[in-house]
Amino acid sequence: MSSELIVFLVLAAVAVLSGILMITRANPVNSALFLILNFIALAGMYLTLNAQFVAIIQILVYAGAIMVLVLFVIMLLNLQDEEPLRETLTKRHYASLLFALLTLAMLIEAIGWMGGDTLDRMQQQSPLAVANGTVQHIGDVLFSSYVFPFELTSILLLAAMLGAVVIAKKRFP
Amino acid sequence: MEFTDILISLIKIIVMFVVVLVTVAELVYTERKISAWIQNRIGPNRVGWKGLLQPYADVIKLLLKEDIVPTAANKFIHTLAPVISIGVAFSTLAVVPIAGETISMFGREVQMVIADVNIGILYILALTSMGVYGLTLSGWSSNNKYSLLGGLRSSAQMISYELSMGLSVIGVVMVTGSLQLTDVVTHQAGWMWNMVLQPVGFITFVVAAFAETNRTPFDLPEAEPELVGGYHTEYSSFKFALFFLAEYANMITASAVITTLYLGGWQVPYLELLQLPSGIVVALQILAFVVKVAFMLFVFQWVRWTVPRFRYDQLMDLGWKVMLPIALANVIATGIVILLIS
Numbered sequence: 472m473s474s475e476l477i478v479f480l481v482l483a484a485v486a487v488l489s490g491i492l493m494i495t496r497a498n499p500v501n502s503a504l505f506l507i508l509n510f511i512a513l514a515g516m517y518l519t520l521n522a523q524f525v526a527i528i529q530i531l532v533y534a535g536a537i538m539v540l541v542l543f544v545i546m547l548l549n550l551q552d553e554e555p556l557r558e559t560l561t562k563r564h565y566a567s568l569l570f571a572l573l574t575l576a577m578l579i580e581a582i583g584w585m586g587g588d589t590l591d592r593m594q595q596q597s598p599l600a601v602a603n604g605t606v607q608h609i610g611d612v613l614f615s616s617y618v619f620p621f622e623l624t625s626i627l628l629l630a631a632m633l634g635a636v637v638i639a640k641k642r643f644p
Numbered sequence: 645m646e647f648t649d650i651l652i653s654l655i656k657i658i659v660m661f662v663v664v665l666v667t668v669a670e671l672v673y674t675e676r677k678i679s680a681w682i683q684n685r686i687g688p689n690r691v692g693w694k695g696l697l698q699p700y701a702d703v704i705k706l707l708l709k710e711d712i713v714p715t716a717a718n719k720f721i722h723t724l725a726p727v728i729s730i731g732v733a734f735s736t737l738a739v740v741p742i743a744g745e746t747i748s749m750f751g752r753e754v755q756m757v758i759a760d761v762n763i764g765i766l767y768i769l770a771l772t773s774m775g776v777y778g779l780t781l782s783g784w785s786s787n788n789k790y791s792l793l794g795g796l797r798s799s800a801q802m803i804s805y806e807l808s809m810g811l812s813v814i815g816v817v818m819v820t821g822s823l824q825l826t827d828v829v830t831h832q833a834g835w836m837w838n839m840v841l842q843p844v845g846f847i848t849f850v851v852a853a854f855a856e857t858n859r860t861p862f863d864l865p866e867a868e869p870e871l872v873g874g875y876h877t878e879y880s881s882f883k884f885a886l887f888f889l890a891e892y893a894n895m896i897t898a899s900a901v902i903t904t905l906y907l908g909g910w911q912v913p914y915l916e917l918l919q920l921p922s923g924i925v926v927a928l929q930i931l932a933f934v935v936k937v938a939f940m941l942f943v944f945q946w947v948r949w950t951v952p953r954f955r956y957d958q959l960m961d962l963g964w965k966v967m968l969p970i971a972l973a974n975v976i977a978t979g980i981v982i983l984l985i986s
Contacts, residue, residue, distance in 0.1 A: 498718075500718070500721070500784065501721075504721070504781075507777075523761070523762070523763050524763065524766075527763050527766040527767060527770050528766075530770040530773075530774070531766065531769055531770040531773055534770075534773075534774065535770055535772075535773025535774055535776075536773060536803065536806075539773070539776055539777070539780065539799050539802075539803060540803075542777075542780055542781075542784075542799070543780070543796065543799050543800070546780070546783075546784045546792065546795065546796060547796065605762065606762070606763060606766075606823055
C-alpha cells in the first residue's frame, strides 16, 4: 500500500463518516460542524489529486464563508434539537431506498467491485495532472478558452447580488 | 518523502512553535509595559529582572484555577472552540519564509520556511476564514447571551473585513505575479517593498488585519463594558489561557504576514553588495525579519492604547462603505498602472 492510498483511505473514511453523522445529528449546530469536517476532508482529497487551487477554494469559500453564514443563521434563530416527524416508513422512503441502491449499483459498475485497479490508474496518471491543478493553469484556461462562461457566471452572480440587495432594501426604505 | 525530510520538517515546526510561544509570553509583558508607558505608570516590575517573568507567573496562576464549564453549555464544542482558535493561529505561520538563503542540515539544503506551497497567499486567507469558528462557536456553546452576542459580532466582523483583506492582497499578487510567499519576498528586493509599490493596499490590509485579529479599535467581540467580556465570558483556567494565547499568536501571525507581503520579509537592502558568507547572510535576514515583525507588533500595541473602540455600526460602515471601495479602486488602479508600464 502506497502512502497516497493510505492518505486517501483516511480522508475517505472521515468524509463518509462525517457525512453520515451530519444527516443523523439532531442538533443543527452539530450537523453544520460535521459538514465543515466533510468539506475539509474533501479538500484534502483534492490535494491528493494535485488540484491545489480547487482544494483551497473549497476551504476558503465553503468551509470558511458559506458555513459561517449557515452557523450564523442557526445561532440567530436559536434552533433546538429536531424532533422526529413520523415513525412509520412511507412510500417515499421505499422510493428513496430504491434509488439509493440503484446509484450504488451504478457506482460499483463504474468503479469496479474492489476499486483497486482504478485507484492504481489514478496514481499513474497523477504526474501528468500536476501542472493542470495549479493556479497559473486554471487562470490561463479561464481567461482564454472559457472566458465566455466565466464572464457569464460573473454577470449572473452580480445580478443575484443586486437582487438580494433590492429585496432586502424593500423592508427598510 | 524520506525519513530525513520528515525529521527536518519536524525540527522546523518545533522551533517555530517554541519561538512563537515564548514571544507570546513576552508580548503580554510588552503590552503591559507599553500601556504603562503610554499612561505614565511603571507597569510590572516585581517578578524577575524588570518584571520579565511576570507573564509566566500569570500563566501558572491561570493554570492552577478551577476549570468551570457552565451546566447548560455544549461541553464538546465548548472545549473545541479554543483549540480551533489556537490551531489556526499557529498553522498560518507554516507558509511564512523567514530567510532567503538555505542552510545545510543533515547534508541537505534546507529552506527557511516550513512549507513553501505555491498557493501560500490563498492558504493564509483560507486559514483566516477558518479562525472565525473559534470565536463564533465559543460564543454559542457557552449558552450565555453576552457570549453569543460576542460570537455573532465576531463572525459578522471577520466576514466583512476578510473581503477587503482579500482585495488588498490582490494588488500584491498583481505586482508579483505569484501566490507563492517566497516569490513575493524575492520580488521585493532592495527598496522595492510592496509598501512602496502598494501604499493604499498596505493601509487597507493593515486595517483589515487589525479587524481580523480583534485588536482595538476593532475588539468588539470582547467588549468588556457592553458584553461583560464577550465570547470568552464563560471560560476559565486553561481554556481561557488558550484564547489569550490565540489572541497574541494571531497578532504575531498578522505581523509576520504584513512583513512578508508588504515590508519586504527578510530582505535587507543592499546586503548583496557586501559579499558576506552565506551563514552571516542567513543570520542577518532572520534578524531583519524579526525586527520588522517586532516593529509591527509594537504598532499593534501602540494603536491599542491610543485609539478607542469603534461602535458596531461605525465598524460595519467602515468595512463595507470605506474599506471595500478603496480596496476595489486599488485593484483597478494597479491594473491600469501595470498595463501602462508593460
